[in-house]
Amino acid sequence: MYAVNALEWLNLTRHGESTGNVASIAAHEAEREENGIAQRDADIPLSDAGREQAALLGRRLAALPEDERPALVLVSPYVRTRDTARIALDQLPYAPRVRVDERLRDRDQGVLEGLTWHGIRRRFPEEAERKRRLGKFYYRAPGGESWADLALRLRSLYHEQSGRVLVVTHDAIVVMTRYLVEELTEEQVMAVEKTPVANCSLSRWRRADGRLQPVAYNDTSFLTGASAR
Known part of the structure; x- marks a missing residue:
């Protein structure tokens, strides 16, 4: 397992359902070329269901034993993640x-x-073919990032952290x-990626034998009664 300095507990959650999630699903089902989202990605807010999910996440965190409760919360700068954190921490x-x-x-x-995906294939067929040839992990859209690029961001971030x-x-x-x-491996993580990470799901790792060991992944058991996409 990956040795990350002095991290004792590492907990990750995806933001609650956003209005962008809802619009993207509807656009895909209708086979539209555009997702119809008016805001820039960083400004997309939570839906009503997303706010409910964030509150349920907060209750799950509040129920953790004191020696497992996060002492530091790191948040993406996007509106939907900041609002998820605020509601949960309340x-x-x-x-x-x-x-x-x-x-x-993101x-x-x-x-x-x-x-x-319908729009990409119709408007940028050469990019759809390049992605097929390179594979999802290493493919980088013009002006964008690959999945491998995210690993470079995260290595430095996690090595700076300690505690819970x-x-x-x-x-x-x-x-x-x-x-x-x-x-x-590349093949393993792309197999993991095929199962969507649910909104406000909780993934947890704890330090044992000098390494971070998995405790839970994509757990939604505490979201009973809330929509999760």
Whole structure:
């Protein structure tokens, strides 16, 4: 397992359901070329269901034993992640330190931003073919980032941390954290990525025998009654 300095507990959650998640699903089902999201990615807010999920996440965190509760919360700068953190932390009986870190932002899609897979194939067929040839892990859209690029961001971030940490971020960051911490191969992490990371799911690793060991991944058991996409 990946040795990360003095981290005792590493907890990751994806933001609650956003209005962008809802719009993207509807656009895909209708086979539209664009997702119809008006805001830039960083400004997309939570949906009502997403706010409910964030509150349930906070209650789950509040129920942790005191020696497992996060002392530091690292948050992506996007609106949907900052709001998820704020709502969740309002449920806690204590106030952990909170820090926004740009290395936790979502993966940049470059010129493909705002397009569905149908739109990419129709408007940028050469990019769809290049992605097929290179594979999802190493493919980088013009002006965007590959999955491998995310690993470079995250290696430096995690080596700076210690103690008990909660990260509020995006699905790709959760997947690539597992890649780093569990030292997965390209094939293994792309197999993991096929199962969507649910909104406000909780993934946890704890230090044992000098390494971070997996405790839970993509856990949604505490989200009973809330929508999770």
